[in-house]
Amino acid sequence: MKTIHHQTIIFMFMFFPCIVLAIDTITSTKPLTINQTLVSATEIFELGFFDPGNNNLYIGIWYKQIEPKTYVWVANRDTPVTSSTGILTIGENGNIIVLNQAQTAVWTSNQSVSNANTVAQLLDSGNFVLRMENDENPENYIWQSFENPTDTLLPGMKLGLDRKTDVNRFLRSWKAKTDPSSGDYNFKMNIDGLPEIFISTDMKTVYRSGPWNGKRFSGVPEMKSVSVIEFDFENNSNEITYSFKVLNSSVYSRLIMSYSGTLERYTWVRSSNMWSEYWFAPRDQCDGYRKCGPFGYCDANDSPVCQCMKGFRPKNQQAWDLRDGSDGCVRNSELDCGSDKFLPLKNMKLPESSKAFVDQSMNLSRCAAICKSNCSCTAYANTDITEGGSGCVMWAVDLFDMRQYAESEGGQDLYVRVAVSDWDQTPTIGASENGSSNNVAKLIVAITVGSCAVITILLLLFYLRRKKMQRLKNSSINRKGPHERSQDFLMSEGINIVHSKKEYSSETTTDDLELPLFDFTTLTIATNNFSDENKLGQGGFGCVYKGILIEGEIIAVKRLSRTSGQGVEELRNEVRLIAKLQHRNLVRLLGCCIEVEEKLLVYEYMENKSLNTILFDKEKSGRLDWQKRFHIISGIARGLLYLHQDSRLRIIHRDLKASNVLLDREMNPKISDFGMARIFGGDQTEAETKKVVGTHGYMSPEYAMDGLFSIKSDVFSFGVLMLEIVSGKKNRGFYYANNQLNLLGHTWNLWTQGKALELVDESIRTEFSKDEVLRCIQLGLLCVQEHAEDRPNMSKVLLMLSSDVVNMPQPKYPGFCLGKRHHDVESSTKHDESLTLNGVTVTILDGR
Structure with a gap:
């Protein structure tokens, strides 16, 4: 009888395709076909069949008032309906099911239901729930989409562990823009030790949020500046979960694990017609997982970004000098448990905490005493920084994935164990470990005088060398190849070039930047000898050309005019600035080429050129x-x-x-x-x-x-x-x-x-x-x-x-x-x- 009923329904909608449900609920007698949708009570969300562009049908939820459609949940993401007809209904066992044209179930809510008298309802929160027909109590929901997320976290949804069901809910990206099947990236909470959330693939970890510190995740300082969103983290006998809610009903917000591997938060105001990206991660190179190895920390405001703490040195100095900090740092001296000190570090993203010991009831002084007495303890910190701090987290392992922020940005205090001999290397002004302030004062004076003498000598040598190099430049320039002349110029400009064969200059300046050096011949070939056909535009300081490298990469080459008296200074300024900037709304500098009469910058290629070429052209502005x-x-x-x-x-x-x-x-x-x-x-x-x-x-x-x-x-x-x-x-x-x-x-x-x-x-x-x-x-x-x-x-x-x-x-x-x-x-x-x-x-x- 059930089979005949489904056949009848499918037959009806094949011949009457314009019938539309203006309701938010389906039952066993009122199913949903591909021509119908459910709409939540105040028309915020809509549910129905959709084709993302791969000629398959999926049951999904999207914002009703927003175009183009923004999907926030997909039921049968890995089992699409491949025919042109499908149906969403309540099955004989009381579960939600998706049937294809052959009336085969491709997806089901798969719950044990004692009574088949159930309905499925789409709520204004975006939650699609299965409940008993006359029971709207959320505590009694049989099944809900909020507990089965796909790639999007909505307000009220919880990410993390439900201790009652032992299910750890997480986000998994779409496979591609037009393919909602399970993708390569997931955003999942690690509940071991001090819980924190990771972006990872099946092969590697990409990003770590840092543990929750009572206000925010310690590795997401941007959370403190969000005024319209309230974040919540629960760690109790029932759950370990993260969620958020929006304080202004006119604002929509969603967190999405994108198919490209970035975690992105978007906001939307009702009067707007476009999602605005509020935040994303990873944001910069310091967000890269374990960027600086064990006992190294990353500081995006420093160069190089990887640093060793006091009492530590790079494990692989050569790699460290080449801006590869993945081997991390090692101790300068052996520890002596009874006399070791703890180095206070401010504004830190706490180390990876899955193997840390946690006691939420312990205060910081007790935490310090226990860590000091345990010779294996490498660091400790508060678990909660609110109201002066509380709780204790201790590490007895190598410290990974630390980051230091500027004082106004965020982070928290971390105390790291160091040998007393390394602690004494830079004593505090006015006192020393043995109480001899006079010795400290004498030491400071000696260091100051010696430093001044060394700096004076170095400056003099630098001045004499520059004068000598200037005298030799004109006499030697014609005997050098283009590559050598380029390197001489760039070194005089204070730019450190990274060559494709990993050859590095031994000279550096305070403005050292990592920037690939392109050979002029390479760029000439790429741009077809800077032909007019490849010209993208022309500005006050020269022309920009489209180029294709041998590897097939498309680039834009800015060739500064030879007659421009300001070209060298402008080029140097642009290289220094852009090489330090990373933002998706700033153009990316790929490298440069400097020869005696040629000054070129290589950028990522922009397919639609500059805004003015479209905006002010009547034929294109449409x-x-x-x-x-x-x-x-x-x-x-x-x-x-x-x-x-x-x-x-x-x-x-x-x-x-x-x-x-x-x-x-x-x-x-x-x-x-x-x-x-x-x-x-x-x-x-x-x-x-x-x-x-x-x-x-x-x-x-x-x-x-x-x-x-x-x-x-x-x-x-x-x-x-x-x-x-x-x-x-x-x-x-x-x-x-x-x-x-x-x-x-x-x-x-x-x-x-x-x-x-x-x-x-x-x-x-x-x-x-x-x-x-x-x-x-x-x-x-x-x-x-x-x-x-x-x-x-x-x-x-x-x-x-x-x-x-x-x-x-x-x-x-x-x-x-x-x-x-x-x-x-x-x-x-x-x-x-x-x-x-x-x-x-x-x-x-x-x-x-």
């Missing part, structure tokens, strides 16, 4: 719908925030414009061209220059007029760029032919008249989010306000971009808005109006 434009704006903002705040260096770009934003295959934006950039100190906020560089139309008033630049100068440029992306029009720059308004003035007039939406590019006016566009226009005007102190910083910009619940102030008058507003001030500079093009980078000497 490719940029509003969703893509908002994605580009958000990406540029994230890249700029990284430069200003999150990178190890505070960097002012000084030449942000549409032609310096490159687009990859998927239209992801990447900021490029750091030749004009300047590095700021950690506490520096403003600087002055007599050499004003930048592009007309993007320069802030205080920079163009007085040579003052700061992060707010880049904010101004970003505001101009944002308004250009919205409108599809260029800002005309400083000068105004016939007293006409530039883009900023035009936008200001429309805003004050309540006609701001007229600014939107005609090519996208048929479909866009009005609220989102208005927010971008208002934010653009806030960024281009005349006074720097009125403009928001990039962290506020990103917050206002991604949230419609943040109150935005009304903008004030923009800088360089009307034709005559700055006419008198500018009249003394005597420039030809016809030469002030928006796409040209200019240098103005002796800026006021």
Whole structure:
């Protein structure tokens, strides 16, 4: 009878395919076919059959109001329906089942059900549950999708061990973008010792979160800055789990283990039309698992990133010098249990803790005493850093995968055992182990005097050597091959080149960077002798060409003009900066080539070239719908925030414009061209220059007029760029032919008249989010306000971009808005109006 019933249902929907369920529940008599969906009560989530693009059918859950569909759970991920017909129903045994066209079950909830009178319901949380028909108590759910996650963690879902069922729930990635089957990467909690979560494959571990310290995972300091999300970690007799909840109902957030191997958190505001990446891991090289080996620690703010603690030295000095720290560190001296000391390390990601001893009831002083008395104990720390600290974790093994953060970033205190002889090598000022402060003072004086003498001698020798090298350069340069000349130049520029055969220079400077050196002949062949057919574009300092290396890798080669007097300095600046920066919205520098008359930089290739080639081309601008434009704006903002705040260096770009934003295959934006950039100190906020560089139309008033630049100068440029992306029009720059308004003035007039939406590019006016566009226009005007102190910083910009619940102030008058507003001030500079093009980078000497 059951078979006949299913056949009848399938027959009905083959001939009546448009029947749709407007309910959230299925029963044995009301199943779901491929033409129907379940919708949760307030229409947040939707469940039904879907084809991800591989011609198979899956039962999945996605956000109903978000396009394109964002899938958060898949039932039959490894057993798809390969026919064109399928059905989701309640089987005779009360379980949820997915049937194919042959009425064979390809997936089932597989629970022991005492009573077949069950229903399956999709909840507003995104949880799909199996329950008794008249029992909605969550404690009595028979089965639920939240306990069977795929690649996504939603608010309320728990990751980790359920002690009652002994099931350790984890995320596993999709196989590929169009294949939801079980992929290569999983995000899973290790419950041994002090629990922590790992990203791993079947063959290796990729990333470790660090243990929970009461506030966050010790290796994820970014968790402390998330204001709209509350994290929870439970470790009790019932469970060891991690979960989160969103405090603002208008914000969606999800954590996904992507098929590419990165763990990514995305947020979505109801008025937005695109997911915004909030956080991802691994973020940098210090997130690499066991990057610095046993007893080594990683510091992304140092170079090289791998460091040995006091009392330790590199195990393999040669490899260490070559930036390979995987062999780690070894002790300088043998331990003597009775006299050993414990080295306090601040702001640390705790070592791998699966083999650690844990006592949550013990305080730190008791923990220290026990560790000291146990000769095998190598380190100890608090398990919880809240309310002054509590709990004890001790290691009696080698310490792996440690990382040190800047003081303001995160981490916690860790105490590592060292030999007393190594402890005494650098005594504390004012006291020593034997109480002889006089001896310490004498030692410090001796060290200081000796150090000064050595430094003086080294500086003198360095000066004499440089003079000698300069004299020899011209006489020897013609006798050297291109490769040798390149190395001489780069060494004089303070750049350490890493060759493909692992040959390393024995000379280093404080600015040493690892950067591959390309041979000029190689790049000539790759670009077909720099042919015009391979030319991607041309800027103020030369041309950019597409190239294909012998290995097949596609690259972009920036060839600086031989006649550019600023080329060498700009090249050196760009190499120093980009080689230290790592962010998905910054272009990646692959290497360089320097010869006597040639200066080239090699970048990753961007399939869609620069933003200006599409945005300002009427025939191409239609490719940029509003969703893509908002994605580009958000990406540029994230890249700029990284430069200003999150990178190890505070960097002012000084030449942000549409032609310096490159687009990859998927239209992801990447900021490029750091030749004009300047590095700021950690506490520096403003600087002055007599050499004003930048592009007309993007320069802030205080920079163009007085040579003052700061992060707010880049904010101004970003505001101009944002308004250009919205409108599809260029800002005309400083000068105004016939007293006409530039883009900023035009936008200001429309805003004050309540006609701001007229600014939107005609090519996208048929479909866009009005609220989102208005927010971008208002934010653009806030960024281009005349006074720097009125403009928001990039962290506020990103917050206002991604949230419609943040109150935005009304903008004030923009800088360089009307034709005559700055006419008198500018009249003394005597420039030809016809030469002030928006796409040209200019240098103005002796800026006021």
